[in-house]
Amino acid sequence: MDEFKLNFQDTATAFADKSNFELKEKYRMFRLLNSRALTNVGITLTEIAFRLRLPVRGLIKRTIFRQFCGGETIEECDPTVEKLGESKIGTILDYSVEGKSGGAFFDSTKNEIYRTITRAKEDPNIPFAVFKVTGLTSYEVLEKARGDKELLKNEATEWEAVKDRVLELCEYAHSLEQPVFVDAEESWVQDTIDALVTEMTEKFNREKPIIFNTIQLYRHDRLEFLKQSHQKAKQDGYILAVKLVRGAYMEKERKRAAEMGYPSPIQPNKEATDRDFDAALNYCLENVEEIAFVAGTHNEESVCMLAEKLHEKGISHNHPHVYFSQLYGMSDNLSYILADNDYNVSKYVPYGPVKDTIPYLIRRAKENTSVIGQVSRELDLIDKELKRRRI
Ligand SMILES: Cc1cc2nc3c(=O)[nH]c(=O)nc-3n(C[C@H](O)[C@H](O)[C@H](O)COP(=O)(O)OP(=O)(O)OC[C@H]3O[C@@H](n4cnc5c(N)ncnc54)[C@H](O)[C@@H]3O)c2cc1C
Numbered sequence: 001m002d003e004f005k006l007n008f009q010d011t012a013t014a015f016a017d018k019s020n021f022e023l024k025e026k027y028r029m030f031r032l033l034n035s036r037a038l039t040n041v042g043i044t045l046t047e048i049a050f051r052l053r054l055p056v057r058g059l060i061k062r063t064i065f066r067q068f069c070g071g072e073t074i075e076e077c078d079p080t081v082e083k084l085g086e087s088k089i090g091t092i093l094d095y096s097v098e099g100k101s102g103g104a105f106f107d108s109t110k111n112e113i114y115r116t117i118t119r120a121k122e123d124p125n126i127p128f129a130v131f132k133v134t135g136l137t138s139y140e141v142l143e144k145a146r147g148d149k150e151l152l153k154n155e156a157t158e159w160e161a162v163k164d165r166v167l168e169l170c171e172y173a174h175s176l177e178q179p180v181f182v183d184a185e186e187s188w189v190q191d192t193i194d195a196l197v198t199e200m201t202e203k204f205n206r207e208k209p210i211i212f213n214t215i216q217l218y219r220h221d222r223l224e225f226l227k228q229s230h231q232k233a234k235q236d237g238y239i240l241a242v243k244l245v246r247g248a249y250m251e252k253e254r255k256r257a258a259e260m261g262y263p264s265p266i267q268p269n270k271e272a273t274d275r276d277f278d279a280a281l282n283y284c285l286e287n288v289e290e291i292a293f294v295a296g297t298h299n300e301e302s303v304c305m306l307a308e309k310l311h312e313k314g315i316s317h318n319h320p321h322v323y324f325s326q327l328y329g330m331s332d333n334l335s336y337i338l339a340d341n342d343y344n345v346s347k348y349v350p351y352g353p354v355k356d357t358i359p360y361l362i363r364r365a366k367e368n369t370s371v372i373g374q375v376s377r378e379l380d381l382i383d384k385e386l387k388r389r390r391i
Pocket residue numbers: 182183184185214216218245246247248249250266267268269270271273295296297298299325326327348371374
């Protein structure tokens with residue numbers, strides 16, 4: 001077998017579709033994010049400005065929004081979808097409006113998700129649609145629906161409504177044969193989400209992987225959950241489809257567990273998360289004909305390990321059951337180099353009105369400053385490319 005190595009330092013490929021201007025702009029943004037103090041000041045000022053209704057929308061749209069979001073509407077994302085597509089990178093339109101509630105909002109979110117499913121079906125550059133169950137109902141209802149607390153009458157009605165919303169979306173995706181991801185969220189609502197999504201996969205993954213659940217390997221019980229889900233799918237005769245991620249809510253999870261006095265569901269350290277994440281990738285790869293899976297990660301070691309193992313095992317790089325995925329604006333070196341080597345790659349492209357995507361942008365800014373090394377890695381790569389271009 002030939003020695004196969006991917007070179008994620010190849011910045012010429014990683015930034016091939018960025019103009020000098022775009023590259024310099026990206027550099028400025030990541031330099032800002034590299035400073036925890038400046039990022040915190042930026043976050044606070046943004047929150048105050050929106051509370052005081054100051055006209056900062058334009059400024060935000062031209063700066064951080066443009067780095068991490070595709071636009072305010074599906075149509076505004078069209079140029080991004082096309083540009084990524086030219087580099088063989090798929091788009092996943094992620095409607096990122098957060099922090100709102102009420103039946104009317106949940107119904108309008110459902111209608112927007114419908115539009116993303118329709119848009120995905122029309123365009124080979126959009127391999128997946130995605131939604132969050134907490135965009136379709138309140139946390140309280142999902143938490144209570146776990147079964148350990150009794151639902152009040154209005155909550156029981158809302159619970160029926162969310163089940164209908166999820167069923168309608170999945171039925172629609174299935175009717176179009178359009179694969180769709182369901183994101184994973186905090187552990188206190190995830191049991192309910194898992195139960196709902198499992199029911200959907202049983203119904204709609206009979207012939208093809210259509211509904212993808214998400215598994216967070218920063219939870220110490222999830223590798224086992226993946227294996228059990230696989231056994232269940234085999235027994236019941238459907239295809240398991242999963243997006244594997246490390247998990248985004250670590251601090252919140254640990255804090256709540258400490259405050260409420262229950263054992264934290266999170267792994268004891270990063271090494272344990274890494275070990276289970278890579279074990280989950282390997283497990284899926286070993287069962288690649290029975291499990292369709294997506295590696296949702298910016299971790300270079302995990303990406304390398306999976307890409308190289310696929311190659312070593314003689315499995316085609318673009319096997320229809322294996323996908324890599326990153327977030328728009330982050331880890332372009334992974335996405336572009338994987339795509340250049342014919343792997344299936346896609347990027348989450350968040351969109352929505354500027355004001356409503358602020359919680360998402362703040363999470364990205366905080367994550368970039370808290371995930372050690374993420375920003376400095378990005379900065380080093382951009383710097384290397386600026387030097388290579390002599391600009
Ligand atoms: C395409 C895509 C889709 C995603 N979808 C979801 C989703 O549906 N739900 C969701 O929760 N997240 C989701 N995420 C975010 C993801 O869970 C991670 O937060 C993020 O990608 C960082 O992890 P990493 O593997 O990229 O990189 P790394 O930098 O290698 O890992 C950082 C992650 O490791 C874990 N970690 C860090 N320190 C410790 C510690 N001390 N102990 C234990 N664990 C630790 C945390 O999960 C942290 O986020 C998604 C990410 C991508 C790229």
